[in-house]
Amino acid sequence: MEHKKLNPELVSLVQQWKGKEGNLIMILHEIQNHHGYVPRELSLELSKMLDVPLARIYEVITFYNFFKLIPPGKHRIALCMGTACYLRGAAVILDEIKNILGIKEGQTTKDGLFYLDVVRCLGCCGLAPVVMIDNKVYGKVKKNEVADILSKYIKEE
Amino acid sequence: MYTKVILVKDTDLKREDKTREFYTRLLDYLREASLHEQIQVVRVADIGVYDQGLVVKVLPDKVTYINVQDTDVKKIVDAILSEGKVIEDLVFKPKAKQHRIVLRNCGKIDPESIDDYIASGGYLALKKVLGELGQLKLIDEIKLSGIRGRGGAGYPTWMKWNFAREMNSAEKFVICNADEGDPGAYMDRSVLEGDPHSVIEGLIIAAFAIGASKGYFYIRAEYPLAVERIEKAIKQAYDYGLLGSGILGSSFNLDIDIRLGAGAFVCGEETALISSIEGKRGTPHPRPPYPSVKGLWGKPTVINNVETLANIPVIIAKGGKWFAQIGTQTSKGTKVFAVTGKVKNSGLVEIAMGATLREIVMDICGGTLSGKPIKAVQTGGPSGGVIPEELLDTPVDYENLQKLGSIMGSGGMIVMDDDDCMVDIPKFYLGFCVEESCGKCAPCRIGGFQMLGYLKKISEGRGIPEDLGQLRRIAQAMQKASLCGLGQTASNPVLSTLKYFEDEYNEHILNKRCPAGKCSSLITYTIIEDKCKRCGICFNNCPVKAISGSKEEGYSIAQDKCIKCGQCFDVCKFKAINKK
Numbered sequence: 001m002e003h004k005k006l007n008p009e010l011v012s013l014v015q016q017w018k019g020k021e022g023n024l025i026m027i028l029h030e031i032q033n034h035h036g037y038v039p040r041e042l043s044l045e046l047s048k049m050l051d052v053p054l055a056r057i058y059e060v061i062t063f064y065n066f067f068k069l070i071p072p073g074k075h076r077i078a079l080c081m082g083t084a085c086y087l088r089g090a091a092v093i094l095d096e097i098k099n100i101l102g103i104k105e106g107q108t109t110k111d112g113l114f115y116l117d118v119v120r121c122l123g124c125c126g127l128a129p130v131v132m133i134d135n136k137v138y139g140k141v142k143k144n145e146v147a148d149i150l151s152k153y154i155k156e157e
Numbered sequence: 158m159y160t161k162v163i164l165v166k167d168t169d170l171k172r173e174d175k176t177r178e179f180y181t182r183l184l185d186y187l188r189e190a191s192l193h194e195q196i197q198v199v200r201v202a203d204i205g206v207y208d209q210g211l212v213v214k215v216l217p218d219k220v221t222y223i224n225v226q227d228t229d230v231k232k233i234v235d236a237i238l239s240e241g242k243v244i245e246d247l248v249f250k251p252k253a254k255q256h257r258i259v260l261r262n263c264g265k266i267d268p269e270s271i272d273d274y275i276a277s278g279g280y281l282a283l284k285k286v287l288g289e290l291g292q293l294k295l296i297d298e299i300k301l302s303g304i305r306g307r308g309g310a311g312y313p314t315w316m317k318w319n320f321a322r323e324m325n326s327a328e329k330f331v332i333c334n335a336d337e338g339d340p341g342a343y344m345d346r347s348v349l350e351g352d353p354h355s356v357i358e359g360l361i362i363a364a365f366a367i368g369a370s371k372g373y374f375y376i377r378a379e380y381p382l383a384v385e386r387i388e389k390a391i392k393q394a395y396d397y398g399l400l401g402s403g404i405l406g407s408s409f410n411l412d413i414d415i416r417l418g419a420g421a422f423v424c425g426e427e428t429a430l431i432s433s434i435e436g437k438r439g440t441p442h443p444r445p446p447y448p449s450v451k452g453l454w455g456k457p458t459v460i461n462n463v464e465t466l467a468n469i470p471v472i473i474a475k476g477g478k479w480f481a482q483i484g485t486q487t488s489k490g491t492k493v494f495a496v497t498g499k500v501k502n503s504g505l506v507e508i509a510m511g512a513t514l515r516e517i518v519m520d521i522c523g524g525t526l527s528g529k530p531i532k533a534v535q536t537g538g539p540s541g542g543v544i545p546e547e548l549l550d551t552p553v554d555y556e557n558l559q560k561l562g563s564i565m566g567s568g569g570m571i572v573m574d575d576d577d578c579m580v581d582i583p584k585f586y587l588g589f590c591v592e593e594s595c596g597k598c599a600p601c602r603i604g605g606f607q608m609l610g611y612l613k614k615i616s617e618g619r620g621i622p623e624d625l626g627q628l629r630r631i632a633q634a635m636q637k638a639s640l641c642g643l644g645q646t647a648s649n650p651v652l653s654t655l656k657y658f659e660d661e662y663n664e665h666i667l668n669k670r671c672p673a674g675k676c677s678s679l680i681t682y683t684i685i686e687d688k689c690k691r692c693g694i695c696f697n698n699c700p701v702k703a704i705s706g707s708k709e710e711g712y713s714i715a716q717d718k719c720i721k722c723g724q725c726f727d728v729c730k731f732k733a734i735n736k737k
Contacts, residue, residue, distance in 0.1 A: 021435065021436070021454065022416070022434050022435040022436035022437075023436060024436035024437075025416070025417065025419060025433065025436050026416065026417065026436075028419075029378065029417050029419070059438055060436070060437065060438055063421065063438040063439065063595075064418075064419030064420050064421050064439070065419070065420035065421065066378050066379075066418075066419035066420035067419060081340070082340030082341045083340050083341030083497070083498070083535070083538070083569070083571050083585070083586075084340075084341040084497035084498050084503070084571060085341075086340075086585055087498045087499060087571065087573065087577060088498070088499070119379065119420075120338070120340040120420075120422070120589065121338075121339070121340040121341060121342070121343070121379075122379065123337070123343040123346040123379065123380060124343065125341050125342065125343055125495060125497035125503060126497065126503040126504050128497060128498075128503070143727070
């Protein structure tokens with residue numbers, strides 16, 4: 001694996017946040033926005049730059065669901081498991097996605113194309129059940145539509 | 158050019174849809190009278206009124222007629238042409254009207270324009286506060302209004318403010334809690350995205366009330382648009398001199414920053430939220446000391462929910478007395494609910510406190526989607542409870558919902574029908590709380606896990622009658638001994654279902670049956686001979702070859718092989734598979 005380094009942009013970002021109290025979470029957000037996850041090398045560098053122990057950084061990363069330690073696939077599938085979606089059959093949709101892609105939640109397909117994430121509420125409960133792929137929201141999804149939706153992304157390749 | 162539009166829809170579900178028939182009749186009449194170029198007729202799929210026969214809505218007059226008969230056509234057209242005349246016998250008088258205070262601007266103004274907000278009376282309240290009222294009168298006004306926190310617990314806002322104001326500290330903070338974690342609710346998202354300035358104005362006023370010089374928005378990272386809109390709105394407020402130093406020419410200074418949540422439900426709890434803003438794991442702390450005494454970085458801090466803050470500018474502009482007229486004795490003002498689940502029209506509903514659950518679910522939201530009877534309504538998300546159908550006439554306020562074993566919560570309202578299992582629902586909510594428990598205190602960490610184990614056992618048909626007593630005991634221990642609100646309320650879904658639907662638990666335990674047909678281990682699939690056309694589609698689709706037979710002899714399901722996946726039920730086109 002290539003060695004990931006903080007690019008100058010991120011260095012300046014850390015500098016910018018350095019003086020502010022409670023900066024860690026916001027910096028981690030920026031790193032994840034940039035890389036899609038928080039690579040270990042960057043956590044190490046961050047620990048040096050901010051002068052906080054690596055354990056402190058990992059304690060935060062592992063507490064919050066949002067931060068990831070492994071690279072996600074090219075497309076992130078976020079399946080909503082909020083109450084409204086659950087009542088309207090999100091579990092069935094989840095099983096269908098798992099069947100088609102052959103992965104469990106929190107995993108990436110072998111070809112690196114999809115990452116499956118189960119989230120708690122995307123805030124569009126009126127459209128339940130909801131699946132979001134990257135930033136596109138699919139509402140009122142039916143079991144037999146799942147394959148069609150996914151195939152769009154496969155065809156693009 | 159059309160000057161009027163008539164919308165038509167038959168809302169009587171029991172008979173054949175007469176919309177088209179009436180539409181044609183109306184159109185014919187208009188053509189005959191040569192009015193068809195002035196008045197447009199539109200058939201709509203939903204007209205917002207239910208079970209009232211043929212419904213006609215006239216725009217832009219916004220007059221709605223219900224139970225319209227074929228013979229009323231002329232009368233209605235005449236009334237429309239008369240400009241202002243209304244047919245009294247037919248006009249629709251809604252029983253429960255929405256009352257929009259919090260959502261006053263949502264959808265009406267451009268959320269990205271501060272000028273739009275100002276044009277609709279925005280920031281006048283701030284001017285009044287800084288210019289005339291001063292701290293004490295401001296808090297008096299909020300006290301008079303009787304507003305209580307909209308985040309769930311319902312603590313009087315003025316008391317929170319007053320405690321923090323009385324504290325002697327060089328530095329104080331205000332925080333807007335926009336970490337809307339309740340799965341199935343999106344009130345705060347709508348306000349943040351639809352009217353960001355109202356929340357900012359509320360936060361500035363709160364900061365002035367307690368003498369804070371620094372404010373934070375704590376927003377879920379899952380709401381990128383809300384973050385973007387708030388960011389933009391804060392920048393605009395700085396440009397207009399509404400933030401920064403010397404706000405509106407006064408000596409009051411305030412800076413506001415955004416902090417993002419990172420997907421932890423417990424961070425909606427105020428002490429956990431503070432830890433998170435400090436850049437740490439979001440674990441709660443024992444209270445007291447309350448944040449108004451010792452909060453962010455040990456300084457007095459006021460944390461208000463988005464909806465609470467959005468109310469503040471209106472209270473100041475129209476007066477606390479005006480606000481106190483709305484609502485019930487103990488709960489003033491309005492509440493926004495996100496009505497979702499098995500409901501016909503899911504969406505946000507803002508009603509004056511004291512409206513009944515039935516009015517919200519039936520009159521405003523049109524009842525269930527399937528037309529099946531409502532089984533229960535759940536309020537308060539994972540911290541709330543279910544309220545059975547027979548109690549839907551309860552007026553909504555903090556105390557009433559608590560008496561029923563639920564809570565007001567932040568405003569999630571989930572409608573459930575006969576297909577929802579009252580063992581499965583608490584299992585879902587508890588699963589959520591177990592996953593989201595921060596693990597700091599034992600009652601929540603261990604208690605939740607144990608209760609979930611019992612619920613799983615019951616739903617899989619392995620339950621024994623003693624399990625219910627055990628569930629109740631653990632629930633009480635969690636309520637009493639947990640450190641924060643998450644653990645204290647996590648057992649509410651279990652306790653309330655046990656209270657109102659113990660029969661259903663017993664069905665699972667004693668008869669190994671799930672009346673709603675939800676708990677997959679307890680379902681049996683069989684083929685109904687009479688309906689089976691022997692097409693063989695179930696045979697071909699069964700993943701474990703549990704279906705045997707042939708096109709000649711018919712098919713049957715071997716129960717010992719069946720994994721209850723439901724494939725056969727889904728693929729059968731003749732409804733010949735029985736699920737029980």
